[in-house]
Amino acid sequence: MKTIFLAAAISLACLFHPAFAQFPAGGGASQPKALPGTAGDQSPKGSAKIQGAVVDSASAKPIEFASIALYNKSTGQAVDGTVADEKGRFVLNKVVAGEFRILISFIGYQNKTIPNISLTKGQDLELGEIKLASNVKTLDEVTVTGQAALIEEKVDRLVYNAEKDIAAKGGDATDILRKVPLLTVDLDGNVSLRGSQNIRVLINNKPSTIIASSVSDALKQIPADQIKTVEVITSPSAKYDAEGSGGIINIITKKNSLQGLSLNVDTGVGNRGSLLSLNGSYRKGKAGFTLGGFGRGIYNTVTKSTLDQTSVVNGESTLTRQTGDGSSRGLFGQYNLGFDYDLAKNQSITAGVRYGVRNFITQQDLITKLMKSGTQDVTSGRNVESKNLSGTLDANIDYLHTFKPQQEWSISTLYSRNDLTNDFDADLLNGNGNLTSRQKNINKNLNQEFTLQTDYQTPIKKNQLIEFGAKGIFRQVNSDYNYLIAESTGGYFPEAGQPSGELLYHQNIAAGYSSYTYTTKKRYTLKGGLRYEHTFIDASNREGKIGIGNYGVLVPSVNASKTFKATTVKLGYNRRIQRPGLAQLNPNFNTANPQNITIGNPELRPELTNNFELGLSKTIKKTFVNATFFGRITNNAISQVRQPSDTLAGAIVTTYENIGKQHAYGVNLFANVAATSKINVGIFANAFYTTLTGQTVGENGLSQQIDNDGVNVSGGLFSQATFKNGWGAQAFAFMQGTQIQLQGKQGGFGFYTVGIKKDFKNKKGSLGLAAENFLSRRYTMRTELNSPQFDQISNVYLYNRGIRLTFTYKIGKMTMDAPRKRAKSVNNDDVKSEGGGQQQQGQGGGQPK
Template identity: 65%
Template sequence: MKKLLLLLTCLLGLQTAWAQFPMGGVTPQRKAIPGTADDNTPKGNSKITGFVVDSALTKAVEFASVALVNKVTNKPVDGTVADDKGKFTLNRVAAGEYKLLFSFIGYENKTVDGVIVAKGQDLDLGVIKLASKTKTLEEVTVTGQKELIEEKVDRLVYNAEKDIMAKGGDAADVLRKVPMLTVDLEGNLSLRGSRNVRVLINNKPSTIVASSVADALKQIPADMIKTVEVITSPSAKYDAEGSGGIINIITKKNTLQGLNLNVDAGVGNRGSNLSLNGNYRKGKIGFNLGGFGRANYNLKLQGFNDQTNYTGTGSTRTYQTTDGVNSGLFGNYNLGFDYDIAKNQSLTAGVRYGARNMLNDLNLNTQSFINDVLTGTVRRDVDTKNLSGTVDVNVDYLHTYKPQQEWSISTQYSRNDLTNNFDAIERNATEAMLNREKNINHNLNQEITLQTDYQTPLKKNQMLEFGAKGIMRTVNSDYQYLYGNGSEPLTQSTRQPSGALDYNQSVAGGYASYTLTTKNRYTIKAGTRYEYTTIEASTREGGDINIPNYGNLVPSLNVSKSFKGTTLKLGYNRRIQRPGIQQLNPNINAANPQNISIGNASLRPELTDNVELGVSKNIKKLFVNASFFGRFTDQTITQVVSANDTLAGGVLTTYQNIGSERAVGTNIFGNLAITSKWNVMLFSNILYSNLRGVARVSGSVSEPVSNSGFNVGGGLNTQIQFKNGWGAQAFGFLQGSQVQLQGRTGGFAFYSAGVKKDFKNKKGSIGIAGENFLTKSINIRTDRRSAQFTQLSDMHIFMRGVRLTFSYKIGKMTMDAPRKKGKSVNNDDVKSGGEGMQGGTPATGSGTTSRPR
């Protein structure tokens, strides 16, 4: 095939060269392919050699055409084609004066004049540079647009790169607009009402996500997100974790040749950001280096928590008001490398570092009542520091044998160092210091992953995939409490002693998946995965924790059928949800003594069966999708709230495998292209859930608890492009209250709008955007009840914000064929923790936001 291509290119090149020299009425000398029996050109014993390269990139111009032209007669007398390294050779050249014409598609023709060849001479012309005549990217007019929403057999794809308000925002701003997803005001993510969601970045996990999904979303710049994949029915190829589903955030990648630098900046009354991203590619080697920094400030919150605990002799009530300010610094830095070992082999490597510095300053004023009689007033000033440094290092290899047949090896090392401390001072009504309390908690989370995957087509309409994976995790939590009466120095607390948790988890898994596409447009994807988990855990105080090893077989089946613009989908899968460090960590979070939380190191995983039926339809300019689903979970890891036996008016939150959830719901959304430059998307999420569990009444006495109800949300997103580079976008979302095992968490509303102006050269833009700019604050009301207590919380979060954004691209790139890079590690198997709000007061510290990966 390669020789045939060479021959055809030679013929075309000679035809092009011949056309450059009109002969008038003279019949030209017949030209044959050099080296053939029919070659009747004048022969000599000289030789001309050289290399043809791209003038900008200094890379070989493969198969460039070379024509040898007699200087006197101006007629071509010989010709050849460069090889795949750009080298050309003209043999048996007669002595004389010549000029050479070089040509190739996509390059300007070049003539080398005054080439004098002596008899018997080997003439080396060295490097011949051809200039590209490809138009620069800013001169290209795009006539088609990618759909805002794309649907595949097992996922929905939201093309976030079309979001004109992305500049200056973070990933949470983008994910709020994705159908089926809900992102609350703290950045906590849920899919179809479930927070048991795995978040991947470019098909692989990151320790940036490990510590907290909400914090991770703040570290990912919105304008670097290309697509968001919502995988509601993961195939066997994915890890079995994530009972709610998988969210895969794909960032923008550069497959162009050359050097460029993107600068993005934004400044606002609530936050500012600066991002620098550079790419360089030369031939087979490419590098990328990027950094993103974001500062949040002036994030105020106010609210109250009214709680009554019932006892056999009466009631104890606490009324607590909250006044606080949050601030944070987030950084995300990466260095990447890729190398094409050969045409069918590639090697990629990368290092990603994430930094987080979150500071919370809360003033808690608490009034205590016994049988409605005021017994005391205490003010508690709490400073919380949540600091982390996360590192991901990966090396991946991909070998492609033929189209769709490939084998890959992926490795990854991850490390997450998290420090989560608080320092609290309590004063009485006369401002005298009662006591001081300090919690120091350091978490170290390390993970090593090795996996291999192989896929091969079977005939033209079948695909077989199989692979294996091993994950070794180590989680350590070391904590201590210091306490001092009045102004006394801090000493080790006897009420809440120090401790440590060592948690080692290993997961070995293997899978097989088969895909069939039939002539009548059925697509069937079936597979199964087996994972075996071993756990060794111990605490410094209690010694070894007996957690049995367990194995799980998790099947999956996805079927789709397309006909007349309509697609039907049916899916089933079983998923596992392992507990995260937030549920496991025995460190006592007592930053707010009225709302104390503690983990449970003996938790086991929960199992979920998911079923869904979906239909999508294109009706002219309208795309409509509706999906109906059921989720059935046993051994649910449930957050349980009970009255605190040691603190009057306080509650204790922990986690237990005592619940079950039966949920059914629907997601409906439609996207209407009113014109080619104006589209409107509407979406709604409706879920009915039934929760059952057991709650502790007192001591070892427990009682059954159940709750059920609807969770409803929906939104609108519209975007329009005007002339001269102007564009505008508006978004609004309303989330109703959410059913919990012991009450309901309040709903909220969020909206934003913005305009953007692209520069004429398309290399930059400037814009302005605002969030909740007509609303002073957002109010969230939470109501929790049991036989022991009632708790009513009302929190106001001040999020009214406006920001200016600026973006500019530096450098010139030329188009090159996209390269298929090595696959990467994809761990999606640990439950993220927490509710984000505890009794109406934001969770504050003490090491409850890191989780094993």
């Protein structure tokens, strides 16, 4: 298979290269026009060459767009120049023989001069890595350090640097993701990218089975203050898994690259949650160890709800009115042990084990009144306790061999296991509030997967890169569910007429890809690739085999960008696949609320999406502006189908079918202003027009097509400031407008937070105080659903006013040691899952290999 994809990549190279034959084959960028004394195209041309790479002296990361100026040593005049590419590489071609000096500069870094450059005719001078130090100066005992921009624009992604979020202490990953441009996070923690929840969330480029079950629950396990950056990959290349029609969100946590021993202690307490985190590391020479644990508890989370619904079954109308009072509590933990070792100068091995635990319990007291014409009204009560429990294990071993810069080979393995329990216990009450019977739904799930992949990349000449690899995923999902009933006293026994059963679902995926990147001296970049994935499915239940066929998909992708005068233009196209996740497949009847029943469909097929985008980003003095226009076309979409129950009066049953079409066209706008060196202000807005097409059951019992369309709008702003003596402040606000759904619309919501922080004088500790939604007692989300057979209006009242006090302290003394390149890790992004909320929640995504 490698031979096939290597041939495909070479074909792409032959296809793309002639189109850019007019550009020199240099690895740098266009020559600056404003260098003093630069002769530009009129300068003398020779046959010598100078090349090298610019990196950060502390992190050893490439510094893209660094300026390189070549000066004649005797005259002092600038004779040539260029700008480093996204890898920090630069090339000066056709340089005349002579004596020169080189000046390297970039905003936020100290200038560096290489004084004695002596070139002979035809010489190819390799300068290697040139390290720039951060620009640091002291003023009135306040240290000002050059920092990365809040938002960074890459060829296929947007990077949000979250390290400076002073309000993050005591929060979780959802508190950070709410502030990332292009993303929307609702009050339940469900994440959308440009209006699509068919995304994949990764942690340090790695997947986890817990995320496949629920993104919103998984994000609660990640402490916000441990997040370094968030990458939003809107146009994944062929190197990434084909899964995730909406895109990829990669959360990069803080890593320790220092020598020595350290221990960080973080704790916080608030009116709705508390946390305790201990993270230690030890590094000496070639070996490094990390050991950490994080625990977070949530409490005092109260909700109230109302439901008014009219449904028609067999010509008979039923009016349902329901009120509910609820609360939730939970304990979340994550524990990790890591090891890395440099086998040789160019070889490394990485291993790790991570265990996550989730114990999330919700309590809801429901009172339901059913009214039918010509019959007596019936009032009943139901007190329900739902348990969402899981234990997740991820273990990986990775090997990386680097032959030379940009030429490397890796082998990666990953084993993941998630034991998931999603049960409920219900007390059934009569109209007088007396207990009449008890009901229990037991739903056990086990999700296991093993992944093996290998990847290779190598440069071709100085401005081209070819990548190819293969990957296998072996996944097994087991679900066992049943219903039990009991009298008001006594033991449980199987409930007659209620569904029970099991699902055994094997899903194996074989994939291969090839990708080709071509960069010109004039800052054109073109990346094209092909990926093929074949899925093998074997599913069965108690009745026998479920007829689901195997399928293959060919996924092309093309990304192009051009940078000029601090402006970058990007154009991208990709095709993505979205496989159904456990929530959509599991045939368990979830009747925690008998008026809203959900059931999965194990016969679901994947959905395919074509994505288009055109982006423009520009830096205007101290302001960074980004605008992206996008289109998303999905056919055979996995859509929710709601219809009244023909056995339970007033109930609505929701399941999933491949019957939908979802088209979205919109724009994302973002601007960040560095008002001063200490104050940043940002504003963002997302707007898109969507059309939805699906099917439902009409009043005559036959299938009927339904359509809906409308505009979805959201936006927000944030600001951050640092002051003398270690003080800092931050504010954030977000507003989500009405969301269009296939059978109605969901109401919007708002969220805001402010925080202050005080660093101790020795920089080893800090105190923080943050408050959110403190001006209002509650927020209301109103959802309206309708079809030929029912009309439903529901309101959820959220009480999420909060305040928290945090403390952090660092123990240990470390010395700086630039990190070596570590082995790559496995990334899986091939399932769509339920995240909660009123609408279809899908998570998928892609990641490297």
